[in-house]
Amino acid sequence: MTIKLQNNSDNSIVLSTNPAPQKDIVLKSPDFGFSMTADAAPYTGKGTILLVDDIPENLQLLGDILIRLGYTVRSVTSGKMALKTVRVKQPDIILLDIKMPEMDGYQVCEALKAEPELQHIPVIFISALDDVLDKVKAFSCGGIDYITKPFQVEEVVARIEGPLTIQRQQRQLHEEVKKRREAEEVLYQSRSLLASVLNSSLNGIAAMQAVRRPATGNIEDFRCLVVNPVIARALNRDREELVGKMGFKRFLHQFEIDLFEQFVAVVETGEPIAQDLCLQGQDTFWYHLTAVKLGDGFAVTLQDITDRKSIEVKLQQANQKLEELANLDGLTQIANRRCFDQRIQAEWLRLSREQQPLSLIILDIDAFKAYNDFYGHLAGDDSLRLIAQAIAQTVKRPADMVARFGGEEFVILLPATDSEGAIKVAEDVQSLIAELAIPHKQSPISEMITVSLGIATLIPDTDRNSNLLIGRADEALYQAKDGGRNRYIVASSTN
Incomplete structure (x- = not known):
């Protein structure tokens, strides 16, 4: 394996590796104060890191190690170059030295936090400055962590993995929410469009008609007009047992005891409902339910959000752990x-x-x-x-x-x-x-x-x-x- 330093048009230093036979590579640095043995086999990408340090040797050594660990690394040697690079392509996290000419790390961090489109990027300071006031200043200007040189590689990886993990989980959660909203928009289309997507939809879709008591006009049950396989599976019934039949009310008790009354309110008031439901059996499944008025009845969608709920729990645990570590x-x-x-x-x-x-x-x-x-x-x-x-x-x-x-x-x-x-x-x-x-x-x-x-x-x-x-x-x-x-x-x- 070899390391080359290449100048791009933005004068940033890019670390690249040439293919080489698999072997152990030992990296040592008196500046950083660590040693590490890394397997030469390639790693999968884990996140994009921007290294900012005015000493190219430090950038080369730390960047090479992070690349071998599977991260995508960009490196620059000044604060001004760092801001220019970030504005062109945002990294997932920035490792920032403090003592640099022209523009020190504090000023770079303050500039990043002053720009709304950049202020979300986590900044971790890496510096030989060990005074309490230096650390306090680092946190006060927007840094999320502070690593003192000399440091261990394991410490650097542990410090950056927390923010990177949360960002990955937030992206996954954002995608889940985006999919849910797209599915809910389908609900507001016409009956013909609803019928055409029933069997191909990944979400549960059904249309219900109110069954009213003749003497009073009150809704006593709902008759199923159309239902797709997803909802049939959720109710543990065949579609033939549901379509055209009454008795929908008794199926609702496995979700929530007052769900029938909520559907009645949708029909009578025209106000839609949207909520998460938990269905427990041998396994636990979470669904996001949306119901809107459709004639003298309602249309309902069910979206399986079990994976999203799992991500939310993991994200909450990660945030709690970070809060503990921070305090x-x-x-x-x-x-x-x-x-x-x-x-x-x-x-x-x-x-x-x-x-x-x-x-x-x-x-x-x-x-x-x-x-x-x-x-x-x-x-x-x-x-x-x-x-x-x-x-x-x-x-x-x-x-x-x-x-x-x-x-x-x-x-x-x-x-x-x-x-x-x-x-x-x-x-x-x-x-x-x-x-x-x-x-x-x-x-x-x-x-x-x-x-x-x-x-x-x-x-x-x-x-x-x-x-x-x-x-x-x-x-x-x-x-x-x-x-x-x-x-x-x-x-x-x-x-």
Whole structure:
């Protein structure tokens, strides 16, 4: 297998592969920090990816791997080229570097989101920038994810597969809805057109005539005028048992008990109905039913939407999983920084209207770098999980929040809580962490892990934003560290 870089008229770099005998290919990169062995046999297409990076070597290496995994890849070396390429042919997803000349990744993402026809394209940032503010800025300008270099190929694939899977399912769902609408339009054609498509239609079609009680004129049943094989199968009857016969009412109870009354209303009022029905037996089938008035009766169509319902369930599960991933810290399983940022903004606005206090505690594990250096990162991860769960026990109300702020820092958001209440929570945190008794031989303070805490309380108002509260709590935290650590400091209450 060989890789060539070709210049198109738009100056984009296209990665192409020449056929080669099947063998294992080992790809390594010191820039990306990963290695991967890929089978040389071709893969089927999975989606179109646009890579944006000002370093051609990075584009070539990552693009080659994604191509071998079955993706269609286009690559460009600047933000301006990326926008030009996207406007010509939209990709399914964009992997975007941040540090680029002329136009950085943030500006490219903002430009994409400003154009209605492009703003739906998912953008995942890939950058060596590892600062929390860089990540926050990436999300705030419209990115859906952030991958830090060096990274693993498996991580990149896992991050892009979620959005690509949802897009594929949405296209399938769109096609199903489109087919349903096309089938429903047939229903409004004349009787002659209805008769001509009965036997060839993939949907169930039938026409019913009202049978009225002579004394009152009320509809007591329906007589089947025409019916196609699809509806006959749904009712588990032969067509000969249905056409020209009464007794349609008793068949309806296997769908819904009030369906007969709904059909009567269609005939008497002229208002059509459209709804989904579930038919359960050995297998479960879903149908979309449409009924419209036809003379002194109605015409009905049944469309099998079992596959569509299955897609809807899978799409809902995928969205739920993405929501969890977007709001949970993967290591500690508590809320992440993104979730915290959203919550503090919402509480700031709510409490500014109610003029209630909002308290924030920022805490930091003392000498945690020394802990990691001595005990190892795996032990450090275990400690972070234990401490996160201990902190989570200190909040009881649904509105309270514990989140990982970054690294070994955690935050506790306490709406409608004054300074005294926040101090009580801080003391509870120190007690619970002390009860964990996690050894820390490298700590200059104690033989066990300890934390320093900064506490701030404000009554929000619309003239200021939540950054003021975060800044005060952060300043109090540093005072606690400078004061010897293993303590809490309450920020000044001066507004």
